[in-house]
Amino acid sequence: MKRINPIVLFLAGIGFCAVIYGGWHYYQEKRAAAQNQAVFSAPYSGDTFNPKNNAPPPPQH
Known part of the structure; x- marks a missing residue:
């Protein structure tokens, strides 16, 4: 079985995260x-x- 290059996995992870972020x-x-x-x-x-509600009250004498 052939081993996957770690750089390819890293770039695939970045691409997956970019798709999630874009969505x-x-x-x-x-x-x-x-x-x-x-x-x-x-x-x-x-x-x-x-x-009417914010007017000051009339003066009290």
Whole structure:
């Protein structure tokens, strides 16, 4: 039986890791794009600042 060259095994391991990393990176890009789209396509919720609730109280004499 012929022995496999360790350099070939090392390069094959690097290639396998590169494929896994590429798939993970692609998944993360798609996930981030979907979250970004969800944020910008959400309906307008109105202003969070309401001057009636944040006005100072009237002076007490």
